[in-house]
Amino acid sequence: xxxxxxxxxxxxxxxxxxxxxxxxxxxxxxxxxxxxxxxxxxxxxxxxxxxxxxxxxxxxxxxxxxxxxxxxxxxxxxxxxxxxxxxxxxxxxxxxxxxxxxxxxxxxxxxxxxxxxxxxxxxxxxxxxxxxxxxxxxxxxxxxxxxxxxxxxxxxxxxxxxxxxxxxxxxxxxxxxxx
Numbered sequence: 001x002x003x004x005x006x007x008x009x010x011x012x013x014x015x016x017x018x019x020x021x022x023x024x025x026x027x028x029x030x031x032x033x034x035x036x037x038x039x040x041x042x043x044x045x046x047x048x049x050x051x052x053x054x055x056x057x058x059x060x061x062x063x064x065x066x067x068x069x070x071x072x073x074x075x076x077x078x079x080x081x082x083x084x085x086x087x088x089x090x091x092x093x094x095x096x097x098x099x100x101x102x103x104x105x106x107x108x109x110x111x112x113x114x115x116x117x118x119x120x121x122x123x124x125x126x127x128x129x130x131x132x133x134x135x136x137x138x139x140x141x142x143x144x145x146x147x148x149x150x151x152x153x154x155x156x157x158x159x160x161x162x163x164x165x166x167x168x169x170x171x172x173x174x175x176x177x178x179x
Contacts, residue, residue, distance in 0.1 A: 023057065023058055024055050024056060024057040024058060025055070025056045025141075025176075025178040025179070026053060026054075026055060026178060026179045027053065027054040027055065027056050027064070027176050027177070027178050028050060028053050028177055028178070028179065029048065029049065029050040029138070029176065029177035030048070030049045030050075030054075030066050030068070030098075030174075030175070030176050030177075031046065031047065031048040031049070031173075031174075031175040031176075031177075032046065032047055032068055032073075032096060032098060032172065032173070032174055032175075033045070033046040033173040033175075034046070034073070034084075034170055034171070034172050034173075035170065035171045035172075035173070036156075036166060036167055036169065036170040036171070037166070037167040037169070038164055038165060038166050038167065039164055039165045040164055043075060043076070043080060043166075044075065044076070045073045045074065045075040045080070045081075045084050046073065046074060047068050047069075047072050047073045047074070047096075049066070049068055049072075050177075054066065056100065056103060056176070056178070058103055058104065060102050061102065063099045063100060063101040063102070063115075064099065064100045064103065065097065065098065065099035065100075065115075066097075066098055066099075067095040067096065067097050067098075068095065068096045068098070069094055069096075070084075070085055070088050070090040070093070070094055070095065070096055071085060071090055071094065073085075073096075083157055086157070087149075087154060087156070087157050087166075088118055088119050088154070089119045089120070089154075092119075092120065093118070093119045093120045095117075096116075096117065096118055097115070097116070097117030097118075097122065098114070098115070098116055098117075098174055099114065099115040099116075099117075100112040100113075100114060100130075101113040101114070101115060101124075103130075108131070108132055109129045109130055109131050109132055109141075110129075110130040110132070110141050111127060111128070111129055111130075112127075112128055112130065113125065113126050113127065113128065114128045114143070114145065114174070116145065116147065116172060118152040119152050119153065119154055121151075121152040121153050123147065123151045123152065125145055125147075128143050128145065129143060130142060130143040130174075130176075131143065135175075138177045139177065139178055139179065140175050140176065140177045140178070141175070141176050141178065142173065142174070142175045143173070143174050144171055144172070144173045144174075145171065145172045145173075145174070146169070146171055147169075147170055147171070147172055148168045148169055148170065149166075149168050149170060150168055156168050
Protein backbone atom coordinates (compact mmCIF):
# COMPACT_ATOMS: atom_id res chain seq x y z
CA UNK A 1 0.00 0.00 0.00
CA UNK A 2 2.89 2.38 0.80
CA UNK A 3 4.55 1.73 -2.56
CA UNK A 4 1.28 2.32 -4.41
CA UNK A 5 0.78 5.64 -2.60
CA UNK A 6 4.37 6.68 -3.44
CA UNK A 7 3.92 5.87 -7.17
CA UNK A 8 0.61 7.77 -7.22
CA UNK A 9 2.26 10.77 -5.50
CA UNK A 10 5.17 10.87 -8.02
CA UNK A 11 2.75 10.59 -10.96
CA UNK A 12 0.65 13.44 -9.55
CA UNK A 13 3.71 15.69 -9.21
CA UNK A 14 4.77 14.99 -12.82
CA UNK A 15 1.29 15.71 -14.19
CA UNK A 16 0.98 18.90 -12.17
CA UNK A 17 4.43 20.15 -13.19
CA UNK A 18 3.72 19.67 -16.91
CA UNK A 19 2.50 23.27 -16.90
CA UNK A 20 3.27 25.45 -13.93
CA UNK A 21 2.25 29.10 -14.31
CA UNK A 22 5.10 31.55 -13.88
CA UNK A 23 5.00 34.27 -11.26
CA UNK A 24 6.73 36.89 -13.44
CA UNK A 25 8.46 37.51 -16.77
CA UNK A 26 11.63 39.51 -17.33
CA UNK A 27 10.82 41.89 -20.21
CA UNK A 28 13.83 43.10 -22.20
CA UNK A 29 12.24 44.54 -25.34
CA UNK A 30 8.98 46.27 -26.23
CA UNK A 31 7.58 47.04 -29.66
CA UNK A 32 4.44 48.86 -30.76
CA UNK A 33 3.33 48.98 -34.39
CA UNK A 34 0.42 51.18 -35.46
CA UNK A 35 -1.09 50.36 -38.85
CA UNK A 36 -3.78 52.08 -40.84
CA UNK A 37 -5.11 52.79 -44.30
CA UNK A 38 -5.24 55.92 -46.42
CA UNK A 39 -6.92 56.64 -49.70
CA UNK A 40 -3.47 56.10 -51.30
CA UNK A 41 -2.49 52.92 -49.45
CA UNK A 42 -1.40 51.55 -46.09
CA UNK A 43 0.87 53.11 -43.47
CA UNK A 44 2.90 51.58 -40.66
CA UNK A 45 4.50 53.48 -37.78
CA UNK A 46 6.58 51.53 -35.30
CA UNK A 47 8.92 51.80 -32.37
CA UNK A 48 11.11 49.25 -30.64
CA UNK A 49 12.63 49.87 -27.23
CA UNK A 50 15.22 47.52 -25.80
CA UNK A 51 17.49 49.51 -23.53
CA UNK A 52 15.72 48.93 -20.21
CA UNK A 53 14.64 45.67 -18.57
CA UNK A 54 11.28 45.48 -16.77
CA UNK A 55 9.35 42.84 -14.87
CA UNK A 56 5.81 41.76 -15.66
CA UNK A 57 4.46 40.24 -12.44
CA UNK A 58 1.35 38.08 -12.34
CA UNK A 59 0.00 39.92 -9.33
CA UNK A 60 -3.52 41.33 -9.13
CA UNK A 61 -3.66 45.14 -9.09
CA UNK A 62 0.01 45.47 -10.14
CA UNK A 63 -0.13 46.55 -13.78
CA UNK A 64 2.82 46.34 -16.13
CA UNK A 65 3.04 49.72 -17.85
CA UNK A 66 5.53 51.17 -20.29
CA UNK A 67 5.83 54.49 -22.12
CA UNK A 68 7.19 55.09 -25.62
CA UNK A 69 8.11 58.50 -27.07
CA UNK A 70 5.84 59.49 -29.95
CA UNK A 71 8.81 61.27 -31.55
CA UNK A 72 10.70 57.96 -31.84
CA UNK A 73 8.05 56.23 -33.98
CA UNK A 74 9.24 55.65 -37.52
CA UNK A 75 6.72 55.76 -40.36
CA UNK A 76 9.01 55.41 -43.36
CA UNK A 77 9.85 59.03 -44.16
CA UNK A 78 10.03 62.40 -42.45
CA UNK A 79 6.70 63.64 -43.87
CA UNK A 80 4.79 60.64 -42.53
CA UNK A 81 6.69 60.89 -39.22
CA UNK A 82 5.69 64.57 -38.91
CA UNK A 83 2.04 63.86 -39.78
CA UNK A 84 1.94 60.99 -37.28
CA UNK A 85 3.40 63.17 -34.52
CA UNK A 86 0.98 65.99 -35.37
CA UNK A 87 -2.02 63.61 -35.35
CA UNK A 88 -1.04 62.21 -31.94
CA UNK A 89 -0.41 65.75 -30.62
CA UNK A 90 3.18 64.87 -29.69
CA UNK A 91 4.01 68.39 -28.51
CA UNK A 92 1.34 68.22 -25.79
CA UNK A 93 1.41 64.43 -25.23
CA UNK A 94 4.92 63.15 -26.03
CA UNK A 95 4.37 59.56 -24.80
CA UNK A 96 2.31 56.57 -25.86
CA UNK A 97 1.32 54.51 -22.82
CA UNK A 98 0.61 50.77 -22.80
CA UNK A 99 -0.47 48.89 -19.69
CA UNK A 100 -1.24 45.24 -19.02
CA UNK A 101 -3.60 45.14 -16.07
CA UNK A 102 -4.07 41.99 -13.99
CA UNK A 103 -2.24 39.68 -16.43
CA UNK A 104 -3.00 35.97 -16.02
CA UNK A 105 -0.52 33.34 -17.19
CA UNK A 106 -2.02 30.52 -19.24
CA UNK A 107 -0.22 27.71 -21.01
CA UNK A 108 -0.23 29.19 -24.53
CA UNK A 109 -1.11 32.82 -23.87
CA UNK A 110 -1.35 35.59 -21.30
CA UNK A 111 -4.81 37.06 -20.71
CA UNK A 112 -4.88 40.69 -19.62
CA UNK A 113 -6.86 43.88 -19.69
CA UNK A 114 -4.93 46.37 -21.83
CA UNK A 115 -4.89 50.12 -21.45
CA UNK A 116 -3.63 52.22 -24.37
CA UNK A 117 -2.94 55.92 -23.86
CA UNK A 118 -2.64 58.28 -26.84
CA UNK A 119 -2.95 62.07 -26.94
CA UNK A 120 -3.92 62.32 -23.29
CA UNK A 121 -6.77 59.78 -23.49
CA UNK A 122 -6.70 56.24 -22.15
CA UNK A 123 -8.79 53.41 -23.60
CA UNK A 124 -9.24 50.09 -21.78
CA UNK A 125 -9.64 46.87 -23.77
CA UNK A 126 -10.79 44.01 -21.51
CA UNK A 127 -9.56 40.41 -21.66
CA UNK A 128 -7.01 40.65 -24.48
CA UNK A 129 -5.04 37.52 -25.36
CA UNK A 130 -1.28 37.83 -25.81
CA UNK A 131 -0.07 34.77 -27.68
CA UNK A 132 3.18 33.21 -26.50
CA UNK A 133 5.41 32.73 -29.54
CA UNK A 134 8.99 32.36 -30.67
CA UNK A 135 9.88 35.11 -33.16
CA UNK A 136 13.43 35.45 -34.50
CA UNK A 137 14.75 33.22 -31.69
CA UNK A 138 13.07 35.37 -29.02
CA UNK A 139 10.19 34.45 -26.75
CA UNK A 140 7.47 37.08 -27.14
CA UNK A 141 3.96 37.94 -26.05
CA UNK A 142 2.12 39.42 -29.03
CA UNK A 143 -1.37 40.80 -29.54
CA UNK A 144 -3.21 42.97 -32.05
CA UNK A 145 -5.80 45.51 -30.93
CA UNK A 146 -8.40 46.95 -33.28
CA UNK A 147 -9.09 50.58 -32.40
CA UNK A 148 -10.21 53.89 -33.86
CA UNK A 149 -8.69 57.37 -33.75
CA UNK A 150 -12.07 58.61 -32.47
CA UNK A 151 -11.70 56.50 -29.29
CA UNK A 152 -8.85 58.84 -28.34
CA UNK A 153 -10.67 62.00 -29.42
CA UNK A 154 -8.43 62.27 -32.48
CA UNK A 155 -9.42 63.17 -35.99
CA UNK A 156 -7.69 61.19 -38.73
CA UNK A 157 -5.59 63.54 -40.85
CA UNK A 158 -6.30 64.40 -44.46
CA UNK A 159 -4.07 66.15 -46.95
CA UNK A 160 -4.31 67.98 -50.26
CA UNK A 161 -7.77 69.33 -49.60
CA UNK A 162 -9.15 65.91 -48.68
CA UNK A 163 -7.67 63.98 -51.61
CA UNK A 164 -5.58 61.92 -49.18
CA UNK A 165 -7.71 60.69 -46.29
CA UNK A 166 -6.76 58.43 -43.41
CA UNK A 167 -9.27 55.80 -42.29
CA UNK A 168 -10.45 56.10 -38.67
CA UNK A 169 -9.71 52.41 -38.02
CA UNK A 170 -6.20 51.47 -36.85
CA UNK A 171 -4.57 48.32 -35.55
CA UNK A 172 -2.08 48.44 -32.73
CA UNK A 173 0.29 45.49 -32.43
CA UNK A 174 1.96 45.12 -29.06
CA UNK A 175 4.92 42.79 -28.66
CA UNK A 176 7.06 42.25 -25.58
CA UNK A 177 10.10 39.98 -25.60
CA UNK A 178 10.78 38.12 -22.38
CA UNK A 179 12.98 35.59 -20.67
